[in-house]
Amino acid sequence: xxxxxxxxxxxxxxxxxxxxLEDAGAGDEAAFALVYRSVHPGLLRYLRxxxxxxxxxxASETWLQIVxxxxxxxxxxxxxxxxxxxxxxxRAIDHLRRQKSRPRPSLLSQDALDLPGAEDTxxxxxxxxxxxxxxxxxxxxxxDQGEAVLLRVVVGLDAPAxxxxxxxxxxxxxxxxxxxxxxxxGELDPEVPSRRRAAGGEYAVRRERRAAC
Numbered sequence: 001x002x003x004x005x006x007x008x009x010x011x012x013x014x015x016x017x018x019x020x021l022e023d024a025g026a027g028d029e030a031a032f033a034l035v036y037r038s039v040h041p042g043l044l045r046y047l048r049x050x051x052x053x054x055x056x057x058x059a060s061e062t063w064l065q066i067v068x069x070x071x072x073x074x075x076x077x078x079x080x081x082x083x084x085x086x087x088x089x090x091r092a093i094d095h096l097r098r099q100k101s102r103p104r105p106s107l108l109s110q111d112a113l114d115l116p117g118a119e120d121t122x123x124x125x126x127x128x129x130x131x132x133x134x135x136x137x138x139x140x141x142x143x144d145q146g147e148a149v150l151l152r153v154v155v156g157l158d159a160p161a162x163x164x165x166x167x168x169x170x171x172x173x174x175x176x177x178x179x180x181x182x183x184x185x186g187e188l189d190p191e192v193p194s195r196r197r198a199a200g201g202e203y204a205v206r207r208e209r210r211a212a213c
Contacts, residue, residue, distance in 0.1 A: 013038065013077070013156070014076065014077035014078050014081075015077065016034075016038070016077070017035065017038050017039070017076070017077030017080060017081070018076035018077040018080075020032075020034040020035045020038065021035055021073075021076065021077065021080055024070075025070075025071075035080075036063070039080070039081060039084055040059070040063075042081075042154050042155045042156060043059060043062065043084055043085065043088050043155065044056070044059050045135065045150070045154045046085065046088060046150045046151065046154050046155050047059050047062070047088055047092060048135055049135055049138050049139060049146060049147070049150045049154070050088075050089070050092040050096075050147070050150075051092050051095055051096065052139075054095060054099075057095075058088070058091050058092055058095050059088070061091045061095075062084070062087050062088045062091045065087050065091065066084055066087055069087075078157075078158070078161060079161075081155060081156060081157060081161070082157055082161040082162075082164060082165060085151060085155050085157060085162075085165050086164075086165050089165060134184065134188070137184055137187050137188070138150060138180075138184065141180045141183060141184070142180075144168075144172075144176045145176045145177070145179050145180030145183070146180060147166065148162060148166070148173050148176035148177040148180060149176075149177050149180040149181060149184065151165060151166070151173075151177075152173070152177040153177070153181070159171075159173045159174045159177075162177075
């Protein structure tokens with residue numbers, strides 16, 4: 001599955017989420033339940049990448065803030081997913097600050113804790129990202145790559161939205177996610193690097209043949 005299919009599915013999901021948000025804003029409880037079901041799974045996987053076993057607790061804190069501040073939210077589905085990811089990240093940072101006396105490995109770098117209060121690879125990883133094994137592999141990536149992968153693939157944000165969550169330029173987020181996804185693909189399928197090298201060798205041969213003509 002290529003990125004085109006992922007993007008089309010994401011766009012349809014965003015349209016549905018936008019409609020549900022409009023109805024939820026008018027007091028429709030069933031619509032808010034749909035909003036929750038649409039957003040929570042990706043948000044919880046994102047938090048598992050950040051705070052591990054404490055993800056459920058931090059997710060509860062996140063949704064308490066979302067419900068409390070929902071009246072002030074303005075925007076559609078994409079903006080809502082970006083906003084909820086930002087809320088979740090802040091709650092994760094707060095949680096890890098409280099846990100400093102019992103430090104644990106985390107994708108959030110010390111710099112984040114000190115802040116004031118695509119190709120087919122993406123499709124391959126998207127199919128497996130919910131598994132505990134993949135989340136463990138994500139945790140082994142450099143922090144910038146790991147969090148970029150979680151926001152882009154798990155939460156489903158585009159590069160500009162993920163950049164706003166992380167306070168980085170979209171190009172930097174794209175590069176970090178791409179490097180992380182390539183490393184993940186190599187871990188999930190050990191044959192990927194050899195196939196990539198083989199493809200590079202075939203391209204070089206074709207280029208030499210064209211140059212000889």
